[in-house]
Amino acid sequence: MSAPILVTGAAGFIGFHVAQRLLKAGHHVVGVDSFTPYYDVALKEARFANLTPHNTFLGERLDLADAQATKDLFQRHRFKRVIHLAAQPGVRFVDPQPYVTSNLVAFTNMLEACRHGGIEHLVYASSSSVYGANRKLPFSEHDAADHPISLYAATKKANEMMAHSYAHLFGLPSTGLRFFTVYGPWGRPDMAVYTFTRAIAEGREIQVANAGKVWRDFTYVDDIVEGIVRLVGRAASPDPAWNAENPDPATSAAPHRVYNIGNDNPEEVNRLIALIEDALGRKAIRVDKPLPPGDVLETRADVSDLRRDVGFAPSISLEEGVRRFVAWYKTYHGA
Template sequence: MASDPVLLTGAAGFIGFHVARRLLAQGQRVIGVDNLNAYYDPRLKEARLAELAPHNAFSFVKLDLADRAGTEQLFAETRPGTVIHLAAQAGVRYSLTNPHAYAEANLIGFLNVLEGCRHAGVGHLVYASSSSVYGANGKTPFSVSDSVDHPVSLYAATKKANELMAHTYSHLYRLPTTGLRFFTVYGPWGRPDMAMWIFTEAILAGRPIQLFNYGRMRRDFTYIDDIVEGVVRVADRVPAPDPAWSNTNPDPSISNAPYRVYNIGNNHPEELLHLVDVLEAALGRKAIRELAPIQPGDVPETSADVEALTRDVGFKPATPIETGVARFVDWYRAYHRV
């Protein structure tokens, strides 16, 4: 990243906040964008922004990226060198009951960002995809070379669509784009709709926790600091057409456009029951466990093959879940004063 400002969307979100903090610590100018919607308590988003506000190199724009005219104006006025696009409507289960929110944020919003990048001459667009694109892929670990044509939730379908849209712009307009398939991110300042927060809150309150698929879910839990390291390293590596590409090569991760997709995961799946054990140890309390069947849209296991990430940027996540959970619990207790 050069001296031009970084435009960071979703800056008040969990991952966006941590990426902003890291970039500011490196002396980078950051323009943060967020619509501060009420998918979860906006006070948490405002608290994250309050942590960023004292930095002179940080400025904030409240904007819904589905607003075409507003997004055009944003790019025209800021002329960023790099865009890190993390804003999205998140959540698998929420997509079952609020599908239009995903079309507006993840499809229309993403198109507006692509158009903004194209017309502003942005040097590199890095955007959030998701491990959800792998659907019920039975082959593990999930590789960027695997087919991802069978999503099992609308959320996953919109993330797959983002990758297709990005490739189109990389091909047509030579806009360098890199998609990052995040695997179950957790850590301090995390989201209240995710298992780590839900379980911690319930255990401290003495309420039961529901373990879907009878606790036999396996997730590649990835600590937030590892995610941030991956994002920042990838942002500094502008993709070029892959010399291995040919029109007879079936590998979907290879392109003759300046386009890449990477997994960022801990490459060490953990069973949900083990996560609860680790949380109990960190909290010093036992959970009341309720076993339940798997929910629509969920997948039994996620597991990241990070070979491409390691090869290209020299990094792979490795924070043990015991370390990450202890840090999350310490933050949670401090934030909620419990």
């Protein structure tokens, strides 16, 4: 039997969908989650419950911030490929400690476990939030991302730098993915598509930033999963831009790469709201508010590198994605 693939954050939104896709493709998957209460744990439990009936899935409940537990996990299963999606999400600053624990301490433990475990490829979650105060659009991996405007973004940028250093020092093959506004069935209830749908369905008002004049590169989860699965099966490769700037073999051989993964087609939030209204057959009760600290007016992914290297091609339109999400929402909530 081939070595199982580790998916961390398997009870989370993207991790759940990645695990499902790998299981359907015939892979053995070990899914890890700590079930933190950042949002409704019942939703995480429901996702996990959909994975456990597969006889090629093994679920483990543990905190990756526990270094010994993480080391033991790798010793039990002898992974060769790891998809690390567990993190403390959210750009709204409340308490710094969960970001430090989940995004820095746990990530360090993962790097150490991968280093000593002889991992062939670590694919990990970064975020479009790392672009922060950048004004050049579309956002490109080849542009500097040195001005994060949220603690979450700062930790994700730190993850990229940490992974690069492990690739350089220890030859750990790794690829970071900067996700752009992922949505879809089983999504996070703190994100716009879910919060708007729930409020409109229940006849409550929705808080609309900047009168809806905000653009997001909404990316349907199936498109994200396709990119992740294509990448994890490949060998990690050095960034050619880095090699061009550092021709010395001693500094240019690090097998680490960062990719944008998004729809490359920003949509205005007002259009998103209209599509949800159409799918629900109800009008929104809107209350305008300023753009919150830590947010930006527009995101757009330049995905040319990912398209070239793995044939990434998002295929789900916002209309179709919202229709699928609302259909799932009605089923899950009995609406």
